[in-house]
Amino acid sequence: MEKAFLKMVDEHQRIIYQVCRMYRDTREDQEDLFQEIVFQLWKSFPSFRNESKISTWMYRIALSTSIATFRKKSLPLDFHENIPEAFHPREVEDIPENEARMYEALRSLDTAERAIISLYLEDYSYREIAEITGFSENNVGVKINRIKTKLKSILN
Secondary structure (H helix, E strand, O other), X not given: OHHHHHHHHHHOXXXXXXXXXXXXXXXXXXXXXXXXXXXXXXXXXXXXXXOOOHHHHHHHHHHHHHHHHHHOOOOXXXXXXXXXXXXOOOOOOOOOHXXXXXXXXXXXXXXXXXXXXXXXXXXXXXXXXXXXXXXXXXXXXXXXXXXXXXXXXXXX
């Protein structure tokens, strides 16, 4: 089980990093959130039943962890269970200025908007976004159009 978990996280780290950048401003906060997400994934891994894609399941946990910890004043990293020691996340990379500006604009959105647009930017279908976020498929389409308009306004 541990090897499968480590392989999964290694293959899909980009999902976690994207969510961390979307919900946290500083590198330190992003790294803390990354650890918290990996911890929550580890706790939930035994109950993953392959009823959805691994990436969908990871997004769901990453987004709910980000939103839950966003509402708290600090990120308590009280690990009662050990995450497998063999996991070493890749170094958080510096991102180009235009990408940093985009993440700044994305962080100005509310939490639901961030979740929807991050999934849209990862080429998830409206149906998949609806499944992850709990919104109706039609509502996802409406929200994406509104978010695009809002982002254009922020970036101009």
